[in-house]
Amino acid sequence: MKLFSRLGMTVLLIHSLIAPNAAAQSQLNYTTSWIGNSFGFGDGKWMQQDIQAISVGADGTVYTNAPWDESGSEIAAYRAGDKLAVAGSTHGWGAAGGDAVAVNRSYLYAAMSIGNENNALSGADYPPANQTWYGITRRTLANPANGAPFSGGIGNSANATKNSFVAVQTVAAGTDAGIRGLAATDTELYVADTYGNRIVVYDAQSMTPLRSWSVNSPGRIAIDTDATLWIISGVASGNLGILHYAADGSALAGPLTLPAGTVPADLAVTPSGQLLVADNGVSQQILVFNRNANGQLQAGTSLGTRNGLFHAVRGVTGDVRFNGITGIGVDQAGNLYVAQNGEGPRGIGSASVGQGAVLESYVYGTRVLNWRLYGLTFVDSAAFDPASPASVYTGSKRFTLDYNQPAGHEWSYAAFTLDRFNYPDDPTFHQPRGVRGEPMVRRFNGQRFLYTLDPGAHYLNVYRFDSAQGEIAIPSGLLAQNPLPGAWPAAQPTYGEWLWRASNSNGTVDASEISSNPSTGATVGNGFWWVDEPGNVWLATPLSGIREMPLQGLDSVGNPIYTYASSKMFAMPAPFTRLARLVYVAATDTMYLSGFTSAIPWDATHWKEAGPVLARYDNWSTGTPTQGYAIALPWNTQSDPQTTTVGVAVAGNYIFVAELYTNKIDVYDARNGSAVGYMTPGASVGGTSGWVDVYLGISAVQRDNGEYVVLVEDDARAKILMYRWTP
Template identity: 70%
Template sequence: MKNAARLIALSLALQGLAIQPSIAQSTLNYTTSWIGNSFGFGDGKWMQQDVEAIAVAPDGTVYANAPWDESGSEIGVYRGGDKLAVAGNTHGWGNAGGDAIAANSTYVYAAMSIGNESNGLVGADYPPANQTWFGVTRRLRADVTQGAPFASGIGNSANATKNSFLRVLAAPGSSDGAVRGLAATDAELYVADTADNRVVVYDAQTMRQLRSFTVPTPGRIALASDGTLWLIQGLQDANGPSIGHYRKDGTALNDAPVLPAGTVPTDLAFAPSGQLSIADNGPTQQILLYARASNGQMTAAGSLGTRQGIFHVVAGKPGDWRFNGIASIGYDQAGNLYVAQNGQGPRPYGTALVGQGAVLESYAMGTRTLGWRLDGLTFVDAAAFDPANAANVFTGSKRFTLDYGQAPGKQWTYAGFTLNRFAYPDDPALHSTRGVRGSPMVRRFNGRRFLYTLDQYAHYLNIYRFSPATDGEVAIPSGLLAQNPMPGNWPAGQPAYGEWMWRDANGDGHVDASEIASNPSTGATVGNGYWWVDTPGNVWLATPLSGIREMPMQELDAQGNPQYTYASSKMFAMPAPFNRIARIVYVAETDTMYITGFTANIPWDASHWKEAGPVLARYDNWSSGSPTLTWQASLPWNTSSSPQVTTVGIAVAGNYVFIAELYTQKIDVYDARSGQLAGSMTPGANVGSTSGWVDIYMGMSAAQRDNGHYVLLVEDDARAKILMYDWTPG
């Protein structure tokens, strides 16, 4: 027990304070499930988080490639709605996947890169300092985990892909020299050396260079039955890419179609009938068909897919033939169509974006019906419940519905894609570091639903409103609160330094300089603060060293946007025992504040910059001016162990506080009334008894259902899903 102590500008009563130590884990009655991926990993499978390119074998086997998958499935193999293999050795130790892939009867050729991890890797397997190798890994089709070495092959001398890498380009380490197109016959391999404006032709068996010819920034390549090459070219042209047609020796042919205005070609493929298909990732989101006319020219012959794709009529509603970010297409021998999408399309030249989640699907062209579909929809993405309906779950850019009566992994349905890059190119998420929205909070005011999202490290708080009648599932950009300027000199009108906010005063979803307001009182960055939005819509900012600020929501403006002002802010001083705050959850209904952070006993250090801290505390009567520290608890914390035991996330629901550990795949459950540890939860066998790190500041949310069950949603970016715990307190 301690007597009341007074802080500067804050009175803190410590009556009834109990410091709760960690105790042994209790057995809890819970089940695990997942959301957003076709596989849970209990069977060792997961749908990769991104697909940039596919190659389709005659038997319908699909080989997919992307520069990055968190668990190393940059190259995945699929058939009939199942995952057959992960190629491996494209992740870590300098290796990364790529943006193109091709296959012949013997080999799979996949674009990849080899770096030296900021000059930390040296030797013959790695490029010299400040350089990256871009090229092609050759694998056996019979077993893609095995390299198919050749005399001039290099790299990976310590694994099964030794000497099976073809170096096409050695580029400065910060530049994009990625191979953007591949095509192969049993005799020749065609490589789009995009950065060098050429197509290079290699012997498909010996991998010796045969010839090359000039093409302006070439991309995807498709081989016609007559041996000519059709390709996408001009990836960096001011007017956008176009279609080129070349003989094998590089002679340009002049019969390529001129694409409709607004078309953004991203891939092309030939059906067994000889019809040319061109994927359009522009606003139409369709596959354009071309056939040879009697005059010898390629002429339009229709299209596949719903015009405007996922944004047709009910914007953001997923469904058959409603494409969303067409990245690659292909056909098998039977004429079935395969379409890879990632909500974005192929990675823009010179960027490291990984899309909005992968969808790989197959259609039977005879009946135009869906054959199968695989989803890997979330990456560095948290999830949150709609407060009006615990069966309605939002991630940064998705909505899922839940049927708790179904078997684990079958409970979720992909119900909405909430980001419309065509209607709202000024969505702040599209201008953030990763181009995604990240951690969501769903709130309801005046009967309306709002979405608040945090970027990965909580620098920015984005605000979105909904208008189902006009925008379907789409979340309309409504506002932004920023602790510091956005990267990339966007938007125009933001201050060069310091806090600022934007509100969409005219309701058009675009950021106008006249709608931006800077913080007049500080003119300084807040630092690595943490945002929280309470039930009434007040925005709380936990600053690391200066206490906690509340920005009350004033009202909804004429456009339906929540309004905030710096002038109306209220500041609460740093409460004992903390000297650095990392996370907060404020429960407005009970005027209760939960805080995690660091104290004089275990101070913060820069090596644990994203941790939630070793101490959890509950304060009652927070807004009264004399809050009561009801209890504090010591959280799991051991930075000397291997792996380290630290905390990263907090969620509160009903009578419990949930704490996510960073490296140890454990969720600790505390009684919110006493601070006592009730037990812990870890991933079950149906999700492989494992999960990835909770790698973002707000990686977890919780809700109590009407039946008393607690449901917890936890980021699992390791395998492109949301991990779900369903716990019944004993």
């Protein structure tokens, strides 16, 4: 490893920082738009980020449920491509949504849980210390935000759902006892107590328990036209099957025969008596079973494209190209409804919120689309393809933009770039959250590459593209500041930095492809990764300076080559005492750094911030860079909300800085550091956004017409904010 010392570095010391001037308080003339959600929130609506289950009313209203939506839309109602209601009271104060939902003509029944937030909450509304309730909330169909209380109901005494919850299981905190199936008639409610290995039947009106019987970790339930029940079993073990029972719990004929490889995810029965099985296996289809003259079920023609979104040109979106089906249903008018989240139902114990929600309606038995809704991004940012500002990548998706369209309509969902079938060893699946985010798109050697960060920027994932794999980003490498938690990959070191560099085309992390950093043997921790346009990897360590890992070319397959041996180290320059962000522009040899100084030192409560100071250094790679300027960024930790920075982007002649809590993008002239003005969310997105909650939550590009387009993570409502500004 080569070392470039600080000795001899020509640094223009600035005794006073460039402070924000009056222009910094001037709002720019720009437009606000968004990418990735069917609703911008200008009308108060947003499509939720995950759907784990649906139930369809006779009129085609689709009721959804999921354990978590960042803005509290765990349980919601949609119809004809519009959002009708948010149930609420399933978010915060110990409450969360769940994995099952059912309706009859009077009520909405939804799985949910109530905890006590690490024993911070107590009283009759909360479970005893160190325990969690898993059960069912009952709501009115007229307004799902209102509870439908019953004798013996508990919970939520301070809101409109008072005494409308029944606990099915009380378990130790941290245990997943989520209910995985519900089905209702006007008289009875059937509950899959997955944790308790039983089906429990409640009176649909009084909510008193009537009977129960044993089923091995039951999941989704469908009520047939003859009042019998079809039940997915084996949810906890993954050895899934579909069993048939009478309403009294008597076992009927043996398990339904499924094609090899089927992974049943949900069940539905059509008005004509067909049984539908959502297959989250390789087929990504809806299996159809018809009744013969003897009343027996026989396999019919499946619905949807074989292999779904992974058929033919892998990753390309389109009608009936399903991807991770979580729920299906049919209304009385003959419309099919399909919910997807890019991965399928949440596993036992998983905290996953899916890979982005899609809710679709088709004319049953056809490929005719009625409507479709998207809620595609969460804890995910976006970046432009250097080849075109009309092509935008998030961690696992590609969008195309038509800048001539009205706000919120510029984008279209083009591709899903994550392939769990061909590349199950993708590091994405083994990192915290299991979701790709924070992309950087680079083109060098005539090829396109994708680099992504986890939310805390501990890991840099490297992907290549190959036309033979369509739109899929193929795993090619991983640079880790510390070992991943858990047993994957088996060959990773137990301590210290390490990297995986693929040496073949299989996208699998082989032991022979892993190497440790021989120089440090230590965990870097909390550094920030950046990849420059030529493909060199930079790491801003908090205290040990800056490392460059120059691209060593591509191997015969097209995997980028990086080695610790070829690394270069640069000392942390004045005025910094701790580095937080780095942007290096190779074309001009310009380095932009942000972080903390002795005047405003780092503290652990601001662990993800970009810091109060940003500085530019020219002629960086010479070893004797010159500091051009240092900017005092907005920073007030005593205000409410606090004013701190979290992301930095540079494009053309401007620097764009995202504030963490205040919905504000500050703009500076990159040539001299002077403040230009600021942007905040406009009316089209309700004048608000969520926190920018990741290290690389902002990107920018200058179009040929001089317009700047800035993309910013909106954590709250499953979208990417897009600002368009022409200086």
